[in-house]
Structures are given as C-alpha cells and as structure tokens.
Amino acid sequence: MSSAEAQVVYNSGRRFSVPDALQENFAQQYDLAHPEKAMSSYQRLMHQHTKQQYESAAISARRRSSPNSGGAMMALTPESSAESTS
Secondary structure (H helix, E strand, O other), X not given: OOHHHHHHHEEOOXXXXXXHHHHHHHHHHOOOOOHHHHHHXXXXXXXXXXXXXXXXXXXXXXXXXXXXXXXXXXXXXXXXXXXXXX
16 A cells, blocks of 8 residues: 555544544444534444354353363374274
8 A cells, every 4th residue: 555545544633543434434324413412332343243252152161171172182183093094
C-alpha cells in the first residue's frame, strides 16, 4: 500500500490510526446523537462477545484436559498404525 493510499484509508490526524470505514460503520449502527444509549448498546455487544470468547476458551481447555487424554500422548506403534488404516 502506498502512502497516498494509507492517507485515504486511515484518518491520520489522530495519535493512532483508525480505518475510516470502521468509523462510518459505527456511526451507522449507533445513534451518536444519544451517546449514553450508543455506549450502553456497544457495551452490551462487547460483553456478549467477551462471554462467547470465554465460553469457547473454557470448552477448549476442558477438551485439552479431559481424562481420556491423560495429559500425555500415546506412543504410536507399528501395530496400532496398521490397525488404523485397515
């Protein structure tokens, strides 16, 4: 991406750059005339997202620490390898 393209894509007048498309999308989804309501809606959305991420991580952690896995990998023997292909 050239520097000219970067200036078009990013709002560089701030200390950090935020893509303009994201700012436009936010303004379309939330009523900026009522910032408290917009903030509350966004906060609920982020809470739900965080909750889903936590639940996914917890499920993954349970799967990794299941009693069937024993925390160690089983040795692969030629016999077990041959049985798995038949």
